[in-house]
Amino acid sequence: MSSSRTRFAPSPTGYFHVGGARTALFSWLYARQHGGTFVLRLEDTDRERSTQASIDIILEGMSWLGLDWDEGPIYQSQNLPDHVAKAAQLLATGAAYRCYATPAESGAAREAAKAAGNPSWKYTGPDCVIALDEQARRAAQGAPSVVRFRVPRSTGPVQFRDLVYGDQAIDPNELDDFVLLRTDGSPLYMLSVVCDDLLSQISHVIRGQDHLSNTPKQVLLYQALGAPVPQFAHLPLIMAAGGEKMSKRKHGDAVSVTTYRDRGVLPAAMVNFIALLGWSPASEGETREIFTRAELIERFNLERINRSNAKFTFDQHDARKWTDPKAQAINAEYVRTTPLDELLPHLRPVLLAAGLWQDEFDGAQRDWFRATLELIRERFWTLLDFADQGRAYLSDEFPYDPKAVQKNLLKEPRLAALLPQLADRVAGLTAYSADTVEEALRALAEESGVGAGALINGLRTAVTGQAVGPGAFVLCEAVGRERVVARLRGAPAVMASAGA
RNA sequence: GGCCCCAUAGUCCAGUGGUUAGGACGCGGGCCUUUCAAGCCUGAGGCACGGGUUCAAUUCCCGUUGGGGCUACCA
Numbered sequence: 157m158s159s160s161r162t163r164f165a166p167s168p169t170g171y172f173h174v175g176g177a178r179t180a181l182f183s184w185l186y187a188r189q190h191g192g193t194f195v196l197r198l199e200d201t202d203r204e205r206s207t208q209a210s211i212d213i214i215l216e217g218m219s220w221l222g223l224d225w226d227e228g229p230i231y232q233s234q235n236l237p238d239h240v241a242k243a244a245q246l247l248a249t250g251a252a253y254r255c256y257a258t259p260a261e262s263g264a265a266r267e268a269a270k271a272a273g274n275p276s277w278k279y280t281g282p283d284c285v286i287a288l289d290e291q292a293r294r295a296a297q298g299a300p301s302v303v304r305f306r307v308p309r310s311t312g313p314v315q316f317r318d319l320v321y322g323d324q325a326i327d328p329n330e331l332d333d334f335v336l337l338r339t340d341g342s343p344l345y346m347l348s349v350v351c352d353d354l355l356s357q358i359s360h361v362i363r364g365q366d367h368l369s370n371t372p373k374q375v376l377l378y379q380a381l382g383a384p385v386p387q388f389a390h391l392p393l394i395m396a397a398g399g400e401k402m403s404k405r406k407h408g409d410a411v412s413v414t415t416y417r418d419r420g421v422l423p424a425a426m427v428n429f430i431a432l433l434g435w436s437p438a439s440e441g442e443t444r445e446i447f448t449r450a451e452l453i454e455r456f457n458l459e460r461i462n463r464s465n466a467k468f469t470f471d472q473h474d475a476r477k478w479t480d481p482k483a484q485a486i487n488a489e490y491v492r493t494t495p496l497d498e499l500l501p502h503l504r505p506v507l508l509a510a511g512l513w514q515d516e517f518d519g520a521q522r523d524w525f526r527a528t529l530e531l532i533r534e535r536f537w538t539l540l541d542f543a544d545q546g547r548a549y550l551s552d553e554f555p556y557d558p559k560a561v562q563k564n565l566l567k568e569p570r571l572a573a574l575l576p577q578l579a580d581r582v583a584g585l586t587a588y589s590a591d592t593v594e595e596a597l598r599a600l601a602e603e604s605g606v607g608a609g610a611l612i613n614g615l616r617t618a619v620t621g622q623a624v625g626p627g628a629f630v631l632c633e634a635v636g637r638e639r640v641v642a643r644l645r646g647a648p649a650v651m652a653s654a655g656a
Numbered sequence: 657g658g659c660c661c662c663a664u665a666g667u668c669c670a671g672u673g674g675u676u677a678g679g680a681c682g683c684g685g686g687c688c689u690u691u692c693a694a695g696c697c698u699g700a701g702g703c704a705c706g707g708g709u710u711c712a713a714u715u716c717c718c719g720u721u722g723g724g725g726c727u728a729c730c731a
Contacts, residue, residue: 165731166731167730167731169731199731200731201730201731202731204730205730205731206731232731258729259728259729262729263728270657270658275657275658276657276658276659276727277658278727302729321660324660326659326660327659330658330659330660330727331659331727332728334728335728335729337729338729339729340729342729344728344729344730344731345730345731346731348731349731364725365661365662365724365725366724366725366726367725367726368661368725368726369660369661369725369727370726370727392661392662392724393724393725395723395724397667399723399724400724401724401725429668432668432669432680433668433669434668435669436668436669436670438669438670438679443670443678443679443680444679444680445668445669445679445680445681462662462669463661463662463663464661464662464663464723464724465661465662465723465724465725466667467667467668468667468668469666469667469668469681469682480667480668480681481667481681481682482667482668482680482681482682484681484693485680485681485682485693486680486681488693492694534694534695535692535693535695536693537693560691563691564690564691597690607690608690609689609690609691610690611690612691613690613691615690616690616691622691623691624691624692624694625691625692626691626694627689627691628690628691629690
C-alpha cells in the first residue's frame with residue numbers, strides 16, 4: 157500500500173487551528189502507517205485573506221508538531237492555470253457550460269422560488285433562470301459569463317463511500333449547477349481542490365466533516381474529468397465548550413496551535429491529546445491513553461474514528477482552564493516523565509528566554525542540573541513551570557509568592573529570628589544533606605517550642621519563594637548549602653518588606 | 657427553510673441483543689506528608705425522549721427532541 161497519498165490543505169488566512177492540526181495529524185498518521193506520502197498544500201487563493209505570516213505560522217506549527225511532509229508546500233495559487241484548463245476541458249466535453257445569468261438574477265430566482273413555496277430551489281440547467289436566446293444575445297454583446305458545472309440529473313444519486321461516515325447517496329437535484337469559473341475567469345474552490353488533489357494523485361482525502369456535504373459535487377467533478385475518485389474520510393468536528401465552532405475571535409487563544417507551544421506544552425503531548433479527539437486506539441481492552449508517536453502510527457486506523465463531534469472544554473477567563481483540562485493533564489504527564497534527553501531540547505529555549513540558562517548546566521553542573529530537574533518536575537504541568545515555580549532552584553533571582561510569604565512566614569513572627577538561627581546551624585553542619593538539615597531543624601523546633609511544621613514551611617518559602625514544591629529537605633539538597641544559608645538569613649528582610 | 661450528519665456521566669473515549677455499562681480528565685471524600693495542581697485509596701455521576709422488533713433493548717428499526725455541517729461568482 158505504498159501508493160497511499162494523503163494531504164493537508166489549510167488556507168493560510170490566520171492562525172493554525174487545533175482542528176486543523178488534528179486533521180493534519182490524522183492524514184500524517186495514515187500516510188506514515190502505510191508507508192505513503194504526505195503532501196502539504198497551502199490553499200492561498202483567497203488573495204484578500206491569505207498572508208505570508210499565516211503561511212509561516214502553519215509551517216512552524218507543523219514542524220513543531222513533528223508532522224513532516226514529503227511533498228510541498230504546494231501553493232494552490234500556482235496551479236491556477238491547470239484549474240482553468242480543466243474547466244476548459246469540461247466546457248469542451250459538455251460537462252460544463254457558460255452561463256450569462258448575473259448573481260442578482262440567480263439570487264432573485266432563488267428568492268422567488270422560496271417565496272413560492274419551493275425552499276430547495278437549485279440552479280438546474282442553462283436556461284433555468286435566463287432563457288437561452290437571451291443568453292445568446294448577451295454573449296454576442298460580449299457580456300461577462302461564468303462557467304457552471306452541468307450536474308447530471310438523470311443518472312441517479314451521486315454515490316460514494318466515506319471511510320468514516322459510510323455509504324452516501326445524494327439526489328443530484330439537491331445540487332446546484334455550481335460555478336466553476338467566476339466572471340473574471342478565476343477558478344472556485346470546488347474546482348481547485350479536485351484539480352489539486354488530482355495533480356498530487358491524492359488517494360485518501362482526509363478532512364473535516366464540514367466538507368462532507370460538498371463531496372458529492374467533487375465526486376461528480378472527478379467523474380466528469382474522467383479521473384479516479386479518491387477515498388474520502390471525513391473527521392468529526394472539534395467544537396467549543398458552548399457547542400459552536402471554535403474560532404479564535406470568539407474563543408481566544410486555546411484555538412491556536414501556537415498558543416500551546418508558547419504556553420509550554422510539549423508537542424508529543426499535544427499530538428497525543430489531539431489524536432484521542434474523535435479516535436480511539438482501543439483494542440483488546442486497552443485503557444491506556446498515553447501513546448508515543450510510534451505507537452500512534454502503528455495503531456491508527458480510519459475505522460475507529462467516531463462520527464460525533466467533540467467538545468473542547470476550556471474557559472478563557474480562568475487561568476487554570478486556559479485549555480481543555482485533559483490536555484493539561486496529558487501534558488503534565490509528559491512534562492514529568494519524558495526522558496530528560498528528549499525534554500531538554502524543548503526546555504532549553506524556555507530557560508534561555510527566561511534568562512535562566514547557564515552553559516554549566518551542560519558542563520560542570522550537568523549532574524546537579526539534571527537531578528534538580530527530575531526533582532522539581534514531579535509536580536509541574538508545563539515547560540513554563542520550570543521558569544517560574546522552578547526559578548529559585550536555578551537562579552538567585554526569584555520572586556517570593558505573596559501568598560506563600562503570608563501563609564508560611566508572616567503567620568509565625570518568631571520565624572524572623574529562628575530562620576537565621578537555622579541558617580547558622582545549617583552552616584555549621586559537618587555533613588550537609590536532607591537528613592542533617594532535617595535533624596538540625598527538628599532540634600531547633602524542639603528547643604524553641606515552635607512547631608516543626610511551621611519551621612519547615614518557613615524554610616520552604618524562604619528558600620524557594622513558594623508554598624508548594626518538593627519535600628523541604630530534599631529541596632535543600634538541590635538548592636545547595638550556600639544558597640540555603642543565605643536565603644534563610646535573608647528571611648527577616650523578606651518578612652519585613654512583605655509585612656510593611 | 658431544504659439536504660446531510662450526529663446522540664453512552666460535566667468533558668474525551670470504550671462497550672454489549674441478557675454486563676455490577678468500563679477507562680481517562682474533572683469533581684467530592686479519605687490516607688500520607690512539612691506543603692500540593694504530587695502520590696495512594698475511595699465516592700458521586702451516564703445509555704436524550706417516545707414508539708416499535710424481540711423472551712429480552714443502552715445495543716436493531718421508526719419518529720421526536722437536541723446538537724452540528726452544508727446550502728455563495730469564500731476557502
